[in-house]
Amino acid sequence: MKQPFDVSLDGRVAVVTGAAGVLCSELAWSLARAGAKVALLDLNGAAAAELAQAMRGAGHAALGLEANALDRASLQAAADEIAARLGPCDILVNGAGGNHPKGTTSRETFDAEQLQDPALTSFFDLEPEGVEFVFRLNFMGTLLPAQVFARQMLGRAGCAVINISSMNAFRPLTKIPAYSAAKAAVSNFTQWMATHFAPAGIRVNALAPGFFLTNQNHALLVEEGSGEWTPRARKILNQTPMGRFGEAHELAGTLLWLASEPASGFVTGVVIPVDGGFSAYSGV
Numbered sequence: 021m022k023q024p025f026d027v028s029l030d031g032r033v034a035v036v037t038g039a040a041g042v043l044c045s046e047l048a049w050s051l052a053r054a055g056a057k058v059a060l061l062d063l064n065g066a067a068a069a070e071l072a073q074a075m076r077g078a079g080h081a082a083l084g085l086e087a088n089a090l091d092r093a094s095l096q097a098a099a100d101e102i103a104a105r106l107g108p109c110d111i112l113v114n115g116a117g118g119n120h121p122k123g124t125t126s127r128e129t130f131d132a133e134q135l136q137d138p139a140l141t142s143f144f145d146l147e148p149e150g151v152e153f154v155f156r157l158n159f160m161g162t163l164l165p166a167q168v169f170a171r172q173m174l175g176r177a178g179c180a181v182i183n184i185s186s187m188n189a190f191r192p193l194t195k196i197p198a199y200s201a202a203k204a205a206v207s208n209f210t211q212w213m214a215t216h217f218a219p220a221g222i223r224v225n226a227l228a229p230g231f232f233l234t235n236q237n238h239a240l241l242v243e244e245g246s247g248e249w250t251p252r253a254r255k256i257l258n259q260t261p262m263g264r265f266g267e268a269h270e271l272a273g274t275l276l277w278l279a280s281e282p283a284s285g286f287v288t289g290v291v292i293p294v295d296g297g298f299s300a301y302s303g304v
C-alpha cells in the first residue's frame with residue numbers, strides 16, 4: 021500500500037493493540053512507513069510476531085509481542101520490553117476491540133414470535149457474559165493500555181493516544197446493543213481523557229470507522245455459500261452516500277494526521293468518522 025501523504029514519525033515509538041487484525045495491521049504498516057518504530061501487541065502473539073518480521077523484512081523497526089489488552093500485568097510486561105528495546109511509547113493506537121454473538125439480537129426490532137422460537141435471540145435472551153465481554157474488550161481494552169502507556173508519555177512532548185470508536189457510537193446500530201454502547205463509551209472516554217491530559221500535553225482522539233468488510237463482521241455482511249451481500253449489507257450500502265464499503269488503507273491518512281504533532285498539534289478530543297458519508301446521511 022502507498023502512503024496517503026508524506027509525514028515523518030521518525031524516531032517515534034508507536035504501540036498498536038489488536039495489531040494483527042485486519043484494520044490495525046494496515047494502520048501499523050502506515051506508522052512504520054512514516055518512520056515510527058512500531059510495537060505490535062495482540063492476543064495472537066504468533067500473528068503479531070509474523071507481522072513484525074514482515075515489517076523488519078521491509079526495513080522497518082518492529083517488535084511483535086503477545087499481550088492482552090484486558091490484563092494490566094501483561095500490558096506492563098510488554099511496555100517494559102518495548103521501552104527497553106525500542107524506547108518509551110510516543111503514540112498509542114488502541115485497536116483491540118470487537119463484538120460477541122451473545123451480545124447480538126437476531127432481529128432488528130422486537131416481535132412476539134421471537135419469544136416462541138428458541139432459534140432466535142431476543143433482547144430478553146442476551147447473555148450477560150456476552151454483553152460484559154463486549155464492554156470489557158472495547159472499554160477496558162482501551163482504558164488499561166492507556167493507563168500503562170500514557171504513563172511513559174508524561175514529561176515528553178508530542179505524544180498522542182488514538183482510540184478506535186465506530187459509527188455505532190453516534191447512533192446505535194440495530195442488533196448490536198452491547199457493541200454500540202461500548203463504542204459510545206470509547207468516544208466519551210476519548211473526550212474525558214483529552215480533557216484530563218491536556219495539561220500534560222498528551223492529545224487523545226479517535227477514529228470512527230464506518231463499514232469495512234473484515235473477519236469480525238463477515239458473517240453479518242456476506243451470505244454463507246453464495247457470497248452475495250446479506251440484506252444488512254445492502255442496507256448499509258444504500259445508506260452510504262459513497263455506495264461502497266471502506267478499505268482498511270483508507271483509515272491511514274486520518275491516523276497519520278492525528279499521530280503527527282506538527283500536523284494536528286491543536287487537535288484533541290475529537291472522534292473522526294471515516295465512513296463514506298454514512299453518518300452525514302439522514303436516509304432521505
Ligand SMILES: NC(=O)c1ccc[n+]([C@@H]2O[C@H](COP(=O)([O-])OP(=O)(O)OC[C@H]3O[C@@H](n4cnc5c(N)ncnc54)[C@H](O)[C@@H]3O)[C@@H](O)[C@H]2O)c1
Nearest residue numbers: 038040041042043062063088089116117118186229232234
Ligand atoms: N471492521 C469494521 O468495519 C470496524 C468498524 C468500526 C470499528 N471497528 C473497530 O476497529 C478495531 C479493529 O477491528 P478489526 O475489524 O480490524 O478487527 P479484527 O477482528 O480483524 O482484529 C482484532 C484483533 O484484536 C486482537 N484482540 C482481540 N482481543 C484482544 C485482547 N484482549 N488483547 C489484545 N488483542 C486482542 C485479535 O487477536 C485480532 O488480531 C476494533 O476496535 C473494532 O471494533 C471495526
